[in-house]
Amino acid sequence: MRTWGGEQVEQAVAGAVALLRTATDRDWDGAGAGRLDWSCRRTAEHIASDLLAYAGQLAGRAQGAYVPFEITLDEGTGNADVLDVIETTGALLAAAVRTTPPGVRAFHPYPFRSANREGFAAMGVTEVLLHTHDIAEGLGLTYEPPTELCEDVLARLFPHVQPGSAPWPTLLWATGRGDLSGRPPVTEWRWSNPPAVPAGRLTLEGVTPAAARDLHAGGDGGFLWVEDGPYESTRDAAGMTVKAYEAGVNRPEWGMFVLVRQEDGRAVGGMGFHGVPDEEGRAEVGYDLAVSARGHGYATEALRALSAWALARGDARMLIASVDRHNVPSQRVVSRAGFVAVREDEEEISYELRP
Template identity: 50%
Template sequence: MSRSADSGPSPTSVTADDLGLAVRLAVTVLREAPPAAWEGKAGSLEWDCWETVEHLSDDLFAYAAQLGPSTPPLDGEVPFVWESRRPGGPANAIHADRAAGPAGLLQVLEASGALLVAMVRTTPSQTRAHHAFGVSDPEGFAAMGIVETLVHTHDLAQGLGLAWHPPADLCARVLARLFPDAPDSTEPWPTLLWATGRAELPGRARLASWRWDGRPRT
């Protein structure tokens, strides 16, 4: 399958550049964490901060891999082996070398993000590939990668004692792409946290379960 870029995106599209920005912002913030903090829990997750970055890296890698075959699978995942390093830990294909320390861990995150950026940038928009929440397109996988990056960096910031406030316009675009039923009268970042079960909104309780809608919009 030819991998050529399509015509330019609309102002409301989610793009490879958006994904690249999300990953860069996340890595910049996470570099501020003290080395000893990485063993602590990541927010409300059951994983520690190191494992959560591995999970995020694995998400980005897996989305890139799903778009990679000349005929992407529509009924299942590309069959890498995903496995946990401990009971209750995330089941990943991607694991960082602990000997490389936090700097190496963040290189793994950057590299995984770059793989998905490249695949989104070069995969034709009409391509479809499997996701557990439904078949999606390159823009959908970009939006999924951004949501994973933004909300897991929120989890990590809680565990590492960092401030994290991603751009409102980026949050608004991924909300429109993946959570079309989310309220549009509230600020985008708190709304994204609400839509992913991490916060309350005025008059809206924290969600006990949630999922996005990655179906292509065209």
């Protein structure tokens, strides 16, 4: 999977600044920015502020809260100067993204209290795209960012939104900035960075639709795998995530996770749910490991951690797992993780875990 982040931040900033430089002689303070309550000038300053904040969070490895600083522009700063600041803060974010290791996460509140380097890049790109749209509306300019950028941020920050055939109108609709045929208006919204669940020697990294699409197509999904990974069923599970995303029913907390070994950052397997809990509160879990990673207790550690995390959310009242009768190692994994056998037939044994 191609490295995503710094280049896309620079691309978004360059396109926004190029358009807005054509209107620096206008009254940005007196013009409202689209549907926002802010002026165009205030919105431009907000872009720069967010880019710097994201760079600071990521570079400083902030944990638990925002780093307590903000940007202040000098008195007398003109519209063109604000665009210089946006270019500068965009470059800072791009640099922070490029120099941050893939496993590092820093604080961001929505919705799982952290984001990785790709997440901060995607948030920065989204801020630039959306608020350039707001300013352009206020100044009477025409703005349409590259389709691929819009598609990328949807597949990274909006895993719950059905993508549709037109990424830019879909992104505007998903953020309350436009209408989309056949879909109700959006009045409240938040993006969604993928979750990360600590599991002893592992971290369970949530898989975005973008990563799932690459995995299903034979790529690495942005993960550094052990030599014989990913296993075939991991790619199959990624395909299920892609289908759920395209149908608009994907929920990252009930989706797919990749098991990343903390000692060397290598991915050793996949684990996750077959979908959201059903009407009875049951959610089915599945997993696999690369052959070289088996026999080390990784699956048990991961299943214990993911089960505890999922049941603590309150969405599910029971987790279930189906294991082939002849797969004794997998039966041992679910049993050690606390699951209890409740039914069996000639092919499978069904297990349950309750809070």
